[in-house]
Every structure is written in C-alpha cells, then in structure tokens.
Amino acid sequence: MSDRYQRQSFLGAGSQEKIERAKVGVVGIGGGGSHIVQQLAHIGFQDYVLYDPQTVEDTNLNRLVGAKVTDIGKEKRMVAKRLIKGLQTKARILTIADRWQNVSEPLMFCDLVFGCLDTFQDRDEIETFCRRHLILYIDIGMDIHEAEKDPPRMAGQVILSAPGAPCMKCLGFITPERLANEAAKYGAAGPHPQVVWPNGVLASSAVGLAVNALTTWTAKVSAPAYLSYDGNLGLVGIHPKAEYMDSTICEHYPLGKVGAPIFQLI
Amino acid sequence: MQLTLRIPKYVLEQARQDLARPHSFAFERVGFFRCRPTIQPKLVVISGYDAVPDGEYMFDSTAGACIGATAIQSALQRILTHGSGQVHVHWHEHDGPTGPSRTDLRDQPRLVQSFQNVDETLPHGIVILSNTHAWGVLLLPGTKRFQEIKKISVVSGGIEFL
Amino acid sequence: MFPTDQIDELKELYPGLALIEEAGNSYLLLPSLVLPTGCKPESVDALLCPAGRDGYPSRLFFADRIQCPKQLNWNASGVRIAERNWHAYSWKIPGTSLRLVQMVFTHLTALQCN
Numbered sequence: 001m002s003d004r005y006q007r008q009s010f011l012g013a014g015s016q017e018k019i020e021r022a023k024v025g026v027v028g029i030g031g032g033g034s035h036i037v038q039q040l041a042h043i044g045f046q047d048y049v050l051y052d053p054q055t056v057e058d059t060n061l062n063r064l065v066g067a068k069v070t071d072i073g074k075e076k077r078m079v080a081k082r083l084i085k086g087l088q089t090k091a092r093i094l095t096i097a098d099r100w101q102n103v104s105e106p107l108m109f110c111d112l113v114f115g116c117l118d119t120f121q122d123r124d125e126i127e128t129f130c131r132r133h134l135i136l137y138i139d140i141g142m143d144i145h146e147a148e149k150d151p152p153r154m155a156g157q158v159i160l161s162a163p164g165a166p167c168m169k170c171l172g173f174i175t176p177e178r179l180a181n182e183a184a185k186y187g188a189a190g191p192h193p194q195v196v197w198p199n200g201v202l203a204s205s206a207v208g209l210a211v212n213a214l215t216t217w218t219a220k221v222s223a224p225a226y227l228s229y230d231g232n233l234g235l236v237g238i239h240p241k242a243e244y245m246d247s248t249i250c251e252h253y254p255l256g257k258v259g260a261p262i263f264q265l266i
Numbered sequence: 267m268q269l270t271l272r273i274p275k276y277v278l279e280q281a282r283q284d285l286a287r288p289h290s291f292a293f294e295r296v297g298f299f300r301c302r303p304t305i306q307p308k309l310v311v312i313s314g315y316d317a318v319p320d321g322e323y324m325f326d327s328t329a330g331a332c333i334g335a336t337a338i339q340s341a342l343q344r345i346l347t348h349g350s351g352q353v354h355v356h357w358h359e360h361d362g363p364t365g366p367s368r369t370d371l372r373d374q375p376r377l378v379q380s381f382q383n384v385d386e387t388l389p390h391g392i393v394i395l396s397n398t399h400a401w402g403v404l405l406l407p408g409t410k411r412f413q414e415i416k417k418i419s420v421v422s423g424g425i426e427f428l
Numbered sequence: 429m430f431p432t433d434q435i436d437e438l439k440e441l442y443p444g445l446a447l448i449e450e451a452g453n454s455y456l457l458l459p460s461l462v463l464p465t466g467c468k469p470e471s472v473d474a475l476l477c478p479a480g481r482d483g484y485p486s487r488l489f490f491a492d493r494i495q496c497p498k499q500l501n502w503n504a505s506g507v508r509i510a511e512r513n514w515h516a517y518s519w520k521i522p523g524t525s526l527r528l529v530q531m532v533f534t535h536l537t538a539l540q541c542n
Contacts, residue, residue, distance in 0.1 A: 021427055101508045108306050109267055111425050121482075125508040128451045132511070133304055134272035134311045134421045162423045164274050169452065180483025183503060183518075213424045223423030252452040255274055258311045259302025261510035262349055263446035263457055266435055305511050 015215040023047040028116035034065035035203030041087040063196040112136040131253040140202040144193035154231025162223035268416035273312040275422035285357040294330035300350035351388035364396035400428035468495040488535035489514035
C-alpha cells in the first residue's frame with residue numbers, strides 16, 4: 001500500500017486493491033454527486049463513469065464541490081474530472097454529457113452506482129437498471145420544505161439497494177403516490193432549495209456505505225441500508241422502515257428476472 | 267469492456283454448500299449456474315443454481331465427477347424452459363487462483379457446445395471455484411470460441427471480486 | 429393475468445404481442461402499432477400498461493415521440509422500461525371498464541385530428 005493510504009489501513013488487508021479495482025458510476029454530479037466524487041478520489045478509487053449533461057451556473061457555486069468562479073459555463077463533468085485527476089493522476093474517467101438512459105452501456109459495467117438525482121421517476125429507473133445488472137446502488141437526496149409560519153424543514157436520505165434485498169419500493173421510499181404526484185406536477189416544479197452541508201453529510205454517509213460494501217471493514221454488511229437525515233437537528237439515523245421490514249426478500253425485482261428483458265409472446 | 271460475470275451472493279453460497287457435500291463415489295460434485303445475457307454481450311449475470319441429484323452421477327475412475335445423460339438432459343431442458351444459459355460449475359478445494367485441469371478441458375467444452383446447439387442466443391460456459399477465487403470461460407451468443415471471464419464479482423450488500 | 433379473450437382480440441391486431449414484467453408492473457408490447465393519419469412516424473412500437481402507473485389508470489408508451497398536429501403534453505419523455513426508452517403523453521382514460529383493445533384505441537384518440 002502506498003504511504004498515502006496508510007491512515008486508512010484499518011479498512012483491512014487488500015482493501016486498497018478492492019477500492020482500486022472497483023468501477024464506480026456517479027449519475028448526477030451536482031451538489032451531492034460532486035461531494036461523492038471528491039471523497040472517492042481521496043480514498044483512491046481509480047475507475048469512474050460520470051453522467052451529467054449540465055454546465056456550471058453561478059447559482060451552483062453555493063454547493064458544487066470543486067467548482068470555481070471561472071468554471072461558470074463549463075461542463076460539470078469537467079469540474080469533476082479535474083478534481084479526480086488532481087488526486088488520482090492515473091484514474092480512468094469516462095464522462096458522459098447525456099442522461100444515462102441514452103448511454104447506458106458504460107453504467108452496466110459499474111460495480112456500484114451512486115444516484116444523485118432529483119426525481120422519484122429517475123430513481124425508480126436507475127434502481128431497476130441496477131437490479132437487472134446486479135449492481136449495488138446507493139441513492140442520496142435531500143429536500144427543504146418551506147412552510148409559511150414554521151422554520152423550513154431539511155431532510156434527506158441515503159439508501160443502499162442491493163440485488164435480492166428489499167428495494168426502494170419495499171422500503172416505502174418510492175411509492176405509486178409519489179410517482180403519480182410527480183407526474184402530475186411535471187413542468188411545474190421550480191428549482192429546489194439546495195445548500196452544501198447536508199449534501200456533504202449525505203454524500204459522506206453514502207461513500208461510507210460504499211467503502212464498507214467493498215472492504216467489509218465493519219465485519220457487517222447489511223442490505224438494504226436506509227439512513228434518514230434530519231437537517232434541522234443534524235442527525236443521521238436508521239430509518240424505522242429499515243428496522244421493521246416485514247420481509248427480507250424483494251418482490252419487485254426477483255433474481256430470476258435479471259439480465260436482458262424477457263418478452264413473452266402471448 | 268472486459269467480459270464480466272456477476273453472481274448474487276446467495277446463489278454462490280447455495281452452490282458452495284451443494285458442491286461441498288460428499289458423494290458416495292464421486293470425488294467432486296458439479297452443478298449448473300443459470301445465466302442470463304444482458305443487452306451488452308460482455309456482461310453476463312447469474313440468476314440461479316441447480317444441483318445435480320446424487321443419482322445422476324456416473325462412476326468414472328478417470329474423472330473427479332462424471333454426470334450422466336439425465337443430468338445433461340435436465341440442463342438442456344432448463345435452457346428451453348427458463349430462457350437461461352447453463353454454466354457448468356465445480357469446486358477445486360484450495361485457496362488462491364484456480365483453473366481447469368486436463369480432465370476439465372477434456373470434457374466440459376463439448377458439453378457447453380451442446381448447450382449452445384440448443385440455444386445459441388444465450389451465453390453458456392464453465393466456472394471453477396476455489397475457496398477464495400474463481401476462473402471461468404463463456405461461449406457468447408454468435409461466437410464459437412470460449413472467452414475467459416476477466417471479472418467475476420459476487421454481489422449482495424457487499425461486493426466481492428473472485 | 430389478462431382475460432384470454434381480450435389477449436386474443438389484441439393478438440389479432442398485433443401478432444407479435446408480448447408480455448413483460450418489470451419492477452412490479454406488467455406491460456404489453458404492441459409491435460409496429462399503426463398511428464392515426466397525420467402522425468409521424470406512421471407506426472411505432474408501443475407498450476401498454478393496462479394496470480396503470482404514475483397516477484394514470486392505464487398508460488400507452490411509444491418508442492418514439494410522435495409528431496402530430498395536436499399539441500400534447502409529453503410528460504413522460506425517455507422513460508426507461510425494459511432496457512428501452514419510451515415516451516408518453518398525458519391522457520387519462522377511464523380505468524377498469526375498458527377491454528384491452530379499447531384501451532389502446534382510446535389512448536390513440538389523443539393523436540387524432542378529426
């Protein structure tokens with residue numbers, strides 16, 4: 001192990017090799033994704049697939065990790081790539097300026113995928129994709145609800161979704177009602193409130209789950225993992241749904257249906 | 267892209283438990299992974315495991331394990347019934363990297379080719395497990411040459427590279 | 429899952445009719461569904477979700493976004509189902525009383541110009 005990683009040798013023998021061997025996908029390199037990318041680079045990940053079609057705007061600079069004022073107008077992917085290369089000069093980085101649904105092949109070969117997406121629909125789709133291809137999926141997201149008389153409520157989640165284990169639907173995070181409400185509001189949603197520190201909390205938790213999944217340094221790997229974040233209190237804890245699951249098997253993504261879709265002629 | 271095989275951990279554990287069981291005369295056991303293609307030929311995923319029942323082994327002093335026609339027919343039938351390829355799997359009882367023996371290379375490729383004759387749109391192959399590693403080759407749809415699997419990973423809440 | 433007579437009825441029109449299940453939803457693939465006059469393309473693969481999703485009692489997805497003289501709200505664009513991207517316009521039709529073939533044609537009325 002190189003001297004650089006001496007302080008993380010507690011992750012166990014062979015841990016650095018596992019980290020360097022893993023191919024990680026990050027879908028969305030905005031507020032949350034940029035934190036994730038930064039941490040992955042520090043830890044030593046070498047193989048990245050990054051999706052984001054957007055360019056940096058002034059309104060991103062309150063939270064886009066690695067971005068500078070001179071980056072306004074440049075692609076967010078470029079900022080992420082520069083950040084990674086600044087720490088990992090030999091990293092293999094594929095950046096894609098499109099939705100993953102339009103260029104899905106590179107994502108297929110990722111061992112784990114971080115989803116930093118805005119909508120339940122997007123989360124549903126990417127989880128389905130990851131389940132089909134036996135990819136570990138880690139989702140992060142936050143929201144700030146502004147109320148008329150009360151202070152805003154800040155909340156977020158980190159969910160690890162693993163093949164065979166309960167999915168985001170089983171956990172009650174993605175529901176038909178949420179998908180329906182989202183479809184009904186299509187086009188009407190304005191920019192969501194966003195700020196840097198909750199993204200950092202959530203991204204750090206997500207990266208922690210990922211490193212544990214690869215190295216098993218805690219000697220305990222559980223799936224699903226569902227962490228909920230109360231931004232007003234500054235607390236991250238296990239969501240009650242994860243603690244009191246009725247079943248440990250996912251009914252939405254049976255393992256017998258992995259791989260290419262099977263269209264049954266009828 | 268390198269040829270990649272992913273196995274759900276509980277399926278691998280099922281296989282290991284089965285392959286470790288003693289048999290009355292066979293030195294080794296064999297089994298079959300069910301495998302599914304994806305829309306990218308170089309990524310193949312395992313969807314299940316089928317054991318070979320005790321009675322379907324044949325005595326053969328030249329091989330650690332020899333399965334009979336019934337076992338082979340069952341594997342061929344699974345291709346048609348489940349729309350999944352068949353990957354012949356057995357276990358070399360040691361730590362560290364592993365690979366095919368001479369006997370493995372003598373018999374198994376022909377078996378896999380017969381799988382391809384049943385359905386060439388599906389991948390079929392051979393995987394050999396050691397206690398800590400795995401080696402494998404696949405016959406991909408539309409190809410006639412076995413290709414070595416470059417990355418075998420086991421997926422659950424964690425990820426393990428074999 | 430679906431009444432046999434309704435499936436047979438649909439198969440008469442779409443011989444390549446196929447079923448796919450994904451993430452708890454069932455879809456019927458209608459290959460080369462012929463679209464109303466004036467639409468481009470003239471035919472397209474379509475996916476019918478008879479049991480509904482996204483708050484719609486049923487939904488018809490198309491493999492391409494269709495150009496037609498009518499202004500439609502394409503509120504599902506590039507939705508990933510069964511490893512392909514699909515598009516759908518917002519069009520709510522009555523839920524459970526229609527036969528499958530009626531569902532398809534009722535969805536298509538949104539594209540009709542007259």
